[in-house]
Amino acid sequence: MKISAALVLEDGSVFKGRSCGAEGEACGELVFNTSMTGYQEVLTDPSYKGQIVTMTYPQIGNYGITADDNESRKAHLSGFVVRELCRKPSNWQCVEPLDFFLRKHGIVAIENVDTRALTLRIREKGALRALISTTDLDAKSLQAKVKKVPSIAGLDLAKEVSCHDKYLWNEGYRDLGRPLHVVVYDFGVKFGILRCLASVGCRVTVLPAQTPASEALALKPDGILLSNGPGDPEPARYAVEAIKALLDKRIPLFGICLGHQLLGLALGGKTFKLKFGHHGANHPVSDLETGRVEITAQNHGFCVDIDSLPKSVRTTHINLNDKTSEGMAHQQLPVFSVQYHPEASAGPHDSRYLFTRFRELMIERKESPSRC
């Protein structure tokens, strides 16, 4: 094998491999994703901003890139690491091979890496700062460079991936009778969430992350969705302030992922960084109210501290693997959120009922505004 790319970690270890994406250098926090399918969704998920993702499944790109599975308009992650990238994909929906896509979107990628060894290292040491280069293969020089990569904690990445201007979303709209209007705070929203909202009869307006609450409320929405997004919730103080204002207005709120964490902060809770996060499509989450388990898609490096939440908030879902917070609801307000991704994409569709629950909450609130 001709060595044409290298991956270096902050602990000094170097993995040599072959370049399979754009040429250049990319740095970020290295995490692993355990989904066996859905690399296209991962590549286009804004929540991966600032991260290098290694896929634990060794053969990536088998079905190529499809026209309908993008989660945003571009690829957001910094770099991509795989064991083997497939250049001859096969699928009836395939429009181009994965390596074309990577180059088109300027994603630096490396293959022929022992991704399991890499994964075990991340498991033991936690998410690590890392750098991929196709231009510099010198170990010493790379080790020096990786030390300068900033940590993801404390960075406000949401603002970077959010839209600059508001826009409307109608794709996948299903008329279910009572049309509802939902405003989405875009901290890095996935199209999957917008599609799910539309599919339960919502007209959607997407707003930039830093929109003040008053502007959002001026659109007279029936409910507001706080979207997923990348990185650490702490630096996004503007969002926490806006959410506090929305809470005062008792408007139905649904938080997903980063939205869940921001809501937690706005309610007075705290968040903390997980060792290597949850990134995959097989995490069991228990619905504490029904006792049922949902197999969920997850993608987060930070987490709401359950014990830090005020009494007015009850935990509705927990992760069965590590017992961390997966969902909460306000005892009095029409407000709930989940840490995982009910829209899935990629992942099982077990939790899509939450969009219906949000719809019902909005209808209830609309019909008897005084009750909540």
Place this chain on the structure above:
Amino acid sequence: MPKRADIDKILVIGSGSIVIGQGCEFDYSGTQGIKALRQDGYKVVLVNSNPATIMTDPGMADRTYIEPLTPDFLERILEKEKPQAILPTLGGQTALNLTVAAAERGLLKKYGVELLGAKLETIRKAEDRQLFKQAMLAIGLDLPRSMVVTDVSEVKQAGRELGFPVIVRASFTLGGSGGGIAYHLEELRERVHTALEASPIKKVLLEESVLGWKEYELEVMRDCKDNFVVVCPIENMDPMGIHTGDSITVAPAQTLSDRQYQEMRDDAKKIISAIGVETGGCNIQFAVHPKTGRRVVIEINPRVSRSSALASKATGFPIAKIAAKLAVGYSLDEILNDITRATPACFEPSIDYVVVKAPRFAVEKFGEFPLDTAMKSVGETMAIGRTFKEALQKALRGLENGRKGFEAAALPPSGDLDAEETLIEKLAMPSSSRIYVIKTALDRGMSPEDISEITKIDPWFIHQMKEIVDLEKELAGKSLNEDSLREAKRLGLSDATLARLSGKAENWIRAQRRRWGVRPVYKLVDTCAGEFRSQTPYLYSTYEETGDLKVRPTKKKVVIIGSGPNRIGQGIEFDYCCVQASIALRELGYESIMLNCNPETVSTDYDTSDRLYFEPLTLEDALEVIEHEKPAGVIVQFGGQTPLNLVLPLSKAGVNILGTQPRSIDVAEDRRLFEKALRVLGIPAPANGIATDARQALRLARKLGYPVIIRPSYVLGGRAMEIVYDDDSLRDYLKRTLPTVDHPSLLVDRFLSDATEVDVDAISDGTDVFVAGIMEHIEEAGIHSGDSACTIPPHSLPPAIIETISRYTKALALHLKVMGLINIQFAVKDGSVYILEANPRASRTVPFVSKATGIPLAKLATHVMMGRKLRRLLPTRLLRSSPLPLPYTATKEAVLPFIKFPGIDPKLGPEMKSTGEVMGIDQDFARSFAKSQEASGLSLPGSGSVFISVRDEDKPEMLKIARSLRGLGFSIVATHNTYQFLARHGIESTRVAKIGEGKPDVVDLLKQKNLSLVINTPSGKRSRADGYAIRRSALELNIPCITNIHSCQAAVNAIAVLRESPLDVRSLQDYYKQLPYRPMLRF
């Protein structure tokens, strides 16, 4: 929800004999289930007729019934044991069918038993095509268009509505038997006719063809709280139209996008709930149109299956164990994931490797057959690699079919139009060798797109294979360097293949790899792609940078080499022995390390041994594991011929072989050395010699005197072994056989006509020999011992003969310096004992003898091999009293796969053809024989007409039988000669026309079901055409047909005894109470 407290005794139904379509995966699942239930404090009653299983070990269930799997016997067990519930979902189709039959008889109500895992309604909905279709349409799912027919007259309309080709499926059959594909009306009529015969409920489903569509299977589980998980999506490389058991399959699914896969998962969730599988696992098959993506549901199995065993091994998620726990009320989130021991079982495994399963066909027995929707393979291998390419290579070289991996088929050399046409024809016709034809096509430069077009295999797979071919082309003619060698190993090429490509010896490649440090590392199967720490060392090799586990430098560890894929001649019996050995080693304080590649087995369950290496059993792969682990020694005695073939090269490589030493094995296998040993010991053997060409063979045969038994040396399961009666048939044999053997070395023995064959299993420690089992065959010598019924204790041998056999056994075992097991075959003729052959290893009969005597032979042998003495292990009385005095009789009967192979004559001979066995146990021989027949599916009639036609040699014996039958009230039907012969001896019979003599002939009588038993012994010299037609018709019409005069006598005796009183049931544990010694010894 906690486990149920309202039940305490559960009956588990096993799957009976190994047959095509139902392999040892159900021993694996049943064993897991039983263990799980007992851990939860339930009393478990087991019924299974197959003695070669781990589950029927008397220590497994609380009560073990080795009884026929029929409603009659089930009723007696229910009556006796009064369980509150039956768990029918672990024993394959056999258990489900038996459960349905019992329910239909009202037995469940009568005895107040509840079904766990799958309710009757659920089984019906899943199994009855019409109900299934309704259920699927009701939840809005798409299916192939279809219709049910119950009569041949309906086929014309069906053909019009569905369009050809039409898929034919018989309801309620195993492995799709009775099914097929019809391309035109005439064929459809024929197929429907056969299928109606095969279906116990006389219903046949005709379906729109989805031939060539992509095929997927999901292994799913659901609990009482409606939690649902997919354990594993499996993609069949071979498209729809080829039975999944015969397909190369891959896990996880490779060519579906996440959205496409999740939609399939959504369907599966709806299906399991609509069918009503409330607790447990099921297998759901889908077909996907390769161009449009249209997805249709094909079928569901509301039980554990071959695929679920595969999914369990592929992911580390123990489906059967969890299914058993769910059945008694647990929910998935209450069960811990065994592998991580920190996370719950309520999750979907994520795997970071690729798994390939490849089917093993009995080509050497039944030839090449085109593949269709009826399963034909007899076993399988599974392989794990980091890429499809690596896993495919490992799976193929694990098949032990003579190929070293992904190799080209032998086809006429390319160049002309004919060669091109042959190639395309072979690609188009699915067969057991098509994978190798694809290699040839790629070698010859055919494009992956064209190959995919012809084979309907998704181009992704072909492109992957092309990468292998491309690398081979790159390597050709160049000398290997470190880089290219590493690259080749990463694509899975075996040392043997590299040796061929580079024109070097395999050893040279190995030495080179060592020099350059190109060695495999071992990674863990951990259910979670590395996210959590694994507590269970289940490993596979791959050529990557880092291994997962550091090997502990203890010397107290032993590697056991397993038996690889099931095949005729080497099946579950050997896995049973390997598992026993592993248990024994752990009891002795050794770390046991299992090496095997058969996903159906208990030995490849991750908790059977301290470490499991899922690897092909080739020299290369075994050596790497051994060098990685550095064990004290390696056990090769228990896995059949597979590990035995590795003995010499392993020992040359300096590996310590435990137990009997290579030199002794060589003496037993080398004809000349063996002869010498027998002469020294004064043990007679039939006169024999070795011939290396046709002329010599003829001369030798004449010298020895016909008939002679002839075979190439070093063969397994009596391959190409025949009895020849004269020069002509010998010439014919030589013409057929000589071209197929590499080094013509033919063993020619004087054949002892009409001799009684005896099998002996013994254990020697070098000082003492324990003769554990002396088994008398029912069929005469000349019928392969694997295909013969046999009984323990011997039912007719005089004490003096038994004494001689015992003496010879001891003398030979000591002379050969056997340490561990030895199996010897004897023939008894006219009061003399002759030795036929000796194998210093575990035999096929070890589990049978263990079950019959209550002494776990493989375990005992393991203790001996680890240096303990028999005198310390067994009470002196027991050691001296060999053979053991048994106050009851056990009979083993073989089960044959003839029905799966159209055109094969269902008769026995020196070449083994059976796939499995059953055991009957009762107070006397006649009763145990009757049970063994019942269990093998041959239900002895109590009355009716018997057709008799025997060869001349059998006529005197036949008179006795005919008289007995008449005495029992049977009427006799015979063709002209036999009719007259009987009349001459004063026995009345009805005359029937021979085939060709006019109508109705004997086959017509069979078709009209006017016969209840057929006795037809094939003429020795050559099989006559009408004999074949009779046997084949009887087989297809499911009319008992006995082809051997000795079993006929036993059958008639059994019929007579059955008249006196019906057969009773008794557990092994109860039989053992009658023994004059303490059974189930722990050593």
